[in-house]
Amino acid sequence: MAVALPSFLTAIMIMSRLMAFIGITRNNDMSSKLQALDIAPKLSYDPSAIESASQDFGHIVKAVPQAVLLPSSPWDIASLVNFSYSNSVPFSIAARGNSHSVNGQAMAKNGVVIDMTSMKNGNGTGIRIANYLYLTVGGTLSNAGISGQTFRYGPQISNVYEIDVITGTADFVTCSPNNNSDLFYAALGGLGQFGIITRARIPLEPAPKRVKWVRMLYTDFSDFTRDQELLISKNGRNDNKALNYLEGSLLLDQGSLDNWRSSFFPPQDQPKIISLITKFHIVYCLEIVKHYDGQTKTTVDKDLQQLLKGLSYLPGFMFEKDAKYEEFLNRVHSEELKLKAKGLWDVPHPWLNLFIPKSKISDFNDGVFKSIVLQRNITTGPVLVYPMNRKK
Template sequence: SISTVGFPVEVGHLDLDHDDHEYDLDRLMVFGRGFFDGSLSVDPADLHRASVDFGGGQATPAKLMAVLRPGSVNDVVKLVKAAYESRRGFPVSARGHGHSTNGQARPYSSAPGIVIEMSNYNNKNVMTTMMKPPNVVIDGGDHRGSYVDVWGGELWIEVLKASMEHGLAPKSWTDYLYLSVGGTLSNGGISGQAFNHGPQIANVHELDVVTGKGELLTCSEEQNTDLFHGVLGGLGQFGIITRARIALEPAPQRVRWVRVLYSNFHDFTKDQEYLISLHGKPNSERFDYVEGFVIVDEGLINNWRSSFFSSPRNPIKFTSFGVNNGGVIYSLEITRNYDESTSHAVDQEVEALLKKLNYIPSSVFTTDLPYMDFLDRVHKAELKLRSKGLWEVPHPWLNLFVPKSRIADFDIGVFKGILGNKTSGPILIYPMNKNKWDHRDSVVTPDEEVFYLVALLKSALDSGDETQSLEYLSNQNRRILNFCDEAGIKVKQYLPHHSTEEEWKGHFGEINWERFVKRKVEYDPRRILATGQRIFAPQF
């Protein structure tokens, strides 16, 4: 049941044991000629690109020997095996689209490492990898139905496009689609569908993984099960995902997209929790997507992510919804998918569900658009921000899973407290059901049946306003974490960033930490992979 790719004997001659990294690199380059199907680059521009990420705030540049653009799965095997077999070892980091915010996709060690560029988009945003495009299989023959096999570095937008050609689509999403399959499966992958379908990691049938020993293993619920669950949400610690088999469903044609506002946090969360309790019900009796925003700052309701509500000429005022200065407003965002054949029923069904909710009556905003446009909505915002030079700025993001029992305390302490009516980016908030998450996966969530994602998606600006600076916003994140700690709110970081082993132990909890360490010893004993997560101290 284990498929292991044979390894060419030349690796034995690579002899990457010299103290001088330049020497090692030379050896790799020499053997790399004709050795790798792709290319190994030492071009400073490539090294620079591979060492920065969306967070943009790393203080020290990564130490990089080279960037590998794999031309085949075998290239990934060869490189990891070379790192594993060399006497001294060197770190290897898979990089998806580099949309981490704390250097997770680059090596972190005193020895220079190599980045494997899994998603190789060039400047014109064209995929230049030699990898096979997504392969859609309609009704795969077993009870699991249709699926798509994709390269681990594939971006979700490409997975969507390929699936839609067959009238199909993955079930669970992230808000933004220019993220790689391997990158999001290493974390979880969540959006407003997670209450119903679980995170993206709950919608994967099978993976091909190159472990830290350089073995290529196929893993699933049936074979190499521990590796399968270890890799899902495993922060890249146990292997590099080279192929993922992702569940598909018939793609809806259109989306009815509704936003309503609340001034009362209790009403807002009660309605969100009611809506996610409808998971598993027939489509006609629930929404397909449930998210929400916290708007602590009047300016933000009219910004890019909320342009839905208003036009620049007709800005929305908090006071028009009975919210005084200093107040906070909450926006519930829900969608219903439908096809032309069911369009006649949509109005009534949406109306019936809305009647059960307690929002501010005058605050219903509705729009209707093709499914693809809805899923790709954040990309439009990206293009707008890029045109204003506001995309490539530091992003000190903080993503937290907050247990339902303490979300009201979080509201008082953070949204109405620490943020002080001022934010520097959207704040997402939506609940999920823990029973849709597989406890065997590596990702950790709070110990409650329902928990919320709170995503503080901040952009730091060099505007002269101290409260928009990277330092201020990073400090504010620390204050939020301290507040939770002191108030006993047992949050878990999503896309976690910790610096000490103690913090990681606290993140995982004792039992999960033991399992995580055991898996590391088993699958990446030399601690070669994803050192940028800073979980295990590198040994070279």
């Protein structure tokens, strides 16, 4: 029987390596004016703070600020913004979460960077957020927040009740879909260009204790995308039987399986996975997660089998892991630690996010994945493929 699918989009994330730097200048006049402000004790000129605020995860752009503000309240931020606004020559201000941007978006050349993580003990938006736990609420709400749960809930910015924003004129504005909605929709996904988010009211749900975590391999791209679409069309619902997480990725023929996402696979199965990749050069990996706890422990395996029924992954290439929820949440960080130990984390990271309509995803596989990413060997970083519903 044919399944009627809603219209789909696929988000693709590609990370690679490249290097470039831009120049540096200093403004002593501004520094002395900053030192006269009431927030002066919270401004840091420490070389290590300046150096850290001059770069980001991308390591492509470098822009040196005059100072770094460590605010303990939104009023400290408003005081700085007000000073810049009323200055004869306003200077740049950038909010910085954990600086996981890739192209200098959280930098302020010759200006002041606001380290939002210094507000994490209050009601600030510098606190960490799930999926990759080292991103911040403010940083992801200023981008979009796409992950393996987007098929169910939409991006993070579609899940916000209300935010407080300090505008460029240093006004405090509370906004929501029904209240100052222009600013609400501009600040969400606004890369900090419409104001600084100092509070966000977002829905939360209880964390499960454990997860069933499954990866399945495909050599046929149509089977892979058809299964992704089938799974998200069946699992948009909010009940206990639905999938909790779905992601896709590419395994490329690069001589070994030693990349930052490979440790999931049991060591004894790695030779046969490497042979598969060597033979087909590109293998598609579908990853799903089902949460469970004490109450659902006895039914989770049956529910999982039900979800996997009818999928077309390669026989013998389905791998399952039972893990603590924290281990799943911290999976990127564990790989980060391994790369750091090899000196491979603090390298340039060009990063491309694209939304591809369902009608073009097959052309994209042939023209980009096979003919560019694989043939020209342009990345050793992850290439992720998230299916999502356009209506979310």
